[in-house]
Amino acid sequence: MAESRTLNPRTPVVIGVGQSVDRIDSPSYKTWSVSDVAAAAAEAAFENTTRAAAVRSAVGAIGAVRTFEDTGRPSPFGKTANFPRSITRRLNIDPGYALWTKAGGNTPQDMMIEFSQRIYEGEFEVALLCGAEGISTVRNAQAQGKSLDFAENPGGQVEDRGAGLEEIRDVVLSRHGVLGAPISYALAENARRRRLGLSKQDYAARMGRLFEPFARVAAANPYSSWAVPAFSAAALLEPGKSNRWIADPYPLRLVARDQVNQGAAVIVASLAAARAMGIPEENFVYLHGYAKAAEKRLLARPDIGASPTAHATVRAALKGADTTVDDIALFDFYSCFPIAVANVVLDELALKEDDPRGFTVTGGLPFFGGPGNNYSMHGVAEMVGRLRRQPGKKGFVGANGGTLGKYSAGVYSTQPRDWTVQPSSDLQSALDAVPSVTIDERHTGPVTVETYTVVHAKTGPQYAVAIGKNTVGARVIARTPEGDTKAALRVHDTDFLDRRIDVVATGDINVFQVA
Structure with a gap:
């Protein structure tokens, strides 16, 4: 492993991370818009660098994760016409480039890969990556009959890649009532149960055991979207008024919580720029290995209860980091539903449900909160903080989009390492070459x-x-x-x-x- 002084000065490093939360049950509740929530996280990231003024003035690019309201959800109180520029306006910065991503829980890690590469190539010196959701404030105001005004148009350059819903939606599924993530994931979950040959009761017990530790982590996390109890496995599974059935086999407590006001931000810089700004080198976190890929449409997959794309992406990221799963000290797996974790942790990595390392550093989407497409930005932000407290250790972040449809993974560490180009094109080609299942859309x-x-x-x-x-x-x-x-x-x-x-x-x- 290279010493930091011998590294390529274009090597990208994480220099600052921040998170924000605006709980509606808190005495300090501020009724923030989603842009306010994102900006608060970015301000925290600036402060986290220890050189806030210098970093603020050096930001040459911003990447903002697409919100749910810009992914087809209603916006009854209006919304910004340019989310990245609404954030920069609040921060009093004017970077030359702004990106507005597509939808998908994979996009935060995708952005980490993309902007790291663009920094390495010399396009930028410092980039701010961030996102947020403010769904809880909107629903709370509607429930109380209040009116808010969140409409704004800050203007300015933006590369808007669109929601990309055509990559997610499936008209055949929609016609048959598969109209949301809980339904499509429930179909994948039961397909996995079939492959394992388990009864409904035995499989439910496994889901409860898998997610019980997530709830404990969330209960201790000050950035959790609500005062979440440390649910036992039994409490997660027992249906009732506060845990009603959503889509078999999921009661509410096994489903990602989208009623949140949460934001997260990560600042990435070239090694040369980070040093020039005086950032302490012990705060540098390097992206050692990474990969991303996309899966076939749900109905065309050979096994609806598995995602070979996630499996291959995880393997590629570990290989790119020249490491193995045994060497990973910390994990954060996207956890919208149990299968999103089990598909990788149990089926690919062959880890045990009670692995002492745990599978989340935040508490996961059903408990910590599921801030739209931006969840894994929280995963990266929390991972960076923990790795700084455990110098030399490695952390793994797995980000999932669609219905096990896209996967993006990264291996992080404070251990200095030159940036290496690790293209995923061959990985994607191999996955695409697997024959799809024929679909009979009209059958009697x-x-x-x-x-x-x-x-x-x-x-x-x-x-x-x-x-x-x-x-x-x-x-x-x-x-x-x-x-x-x-x-x-x-x-x-x-x-x-x-x-x-x-x-x-x-x-x-x-x-x-x-x-």
Whole structure:
């Protein structure tokens, strides 16, 4: 490993991190807009560098993670027309370049890779990467009948890459009622259960054991979005008024919490610029290894309950860092739902549920909070702080987007290391070369169920969705008839895996009955 004085001066280093939270139940609640929340995190990152004035004046680029309200969610009180520039205006800086990312929980780690490379190539010296969500304030104001005005147009240059929803949405899934992450992830979760050959009860127990330590970490984290209890595994699984069913096999406490006001920021600089500004070298954190890739659409995957893309990305990032999972001291895995963690931790890395290192440094999306696409910026920010307190140790951040659809990974350490270019093009080509499953969009005939879920409202089960193979091996999706809540309840009360169902193409969807 190189000494810091022998490194390429273009090597990118993390020099500052910051987080913010504006809890609606706090005496100091400020009713911040999402831009205010992001700016507060950025201010904290400037202070964290120990050379705030110098760093502030040196920022040449900002990258801002796309918010949920710019990803199709309603914005009843208006919104900014240029999120990155609304942040810089609050910071009183005017960098020459601003990027507004696509949607996806992978984007914070993707930005770490992209801006590190661009710094290495000499395009920038210092870049501010940040994001936030303010959903909790919006919902709270609506519930209280209050009116807020968050509309603004700061103007200024921005490279707006668009939401990229065409990369996430699937019209066939949508027509059959797969309209949100809990539903699509529930389908993946039950497909994984089928592969493992577990009963509903045994699989639920595993999900509870996996997430119980996350709740404990979140309960001790001052940046958590709410005063989260340290839930036991049993409390996570027990359905009730405060833990209602969302989509089988998920009660509410196993689902990412989007009602948050949270922000996070990371400042990256060239080694030369960091030294010129007088940043203490013991605060430098290096990105040793990294990779990113995208998965096939859900219905086309050979195994709906797995993401080979995540597996390959993790392996590539560890290889790029010249390390193994045994050498990693700290982890933060994207944890919107249990399978997002289990797919990597248990299925690929073969770690135990009770690994003493734990799998999160924040507390995870259901407990710490799921600030939209920006969660893993919190993961990086928290990881950097912990690694500074454990010099020379390595930390792994895994960021997931879509329904196990994209994965971006990084290995971080204070141990000095030259930046190396680690392209993911060959990785992506190998994944793309795997044959997709044929999809039969309009099918009449028998289907063997590979996975299913039941979608619930507060009043109870509403409808069931099943995915399976027909007699020639093509994949079929179907749902119970509109309004037939009794059928949905029957599916909820049984185990539908490997059932043979009779599907009828009806209009532009496939329908199945439940005897």
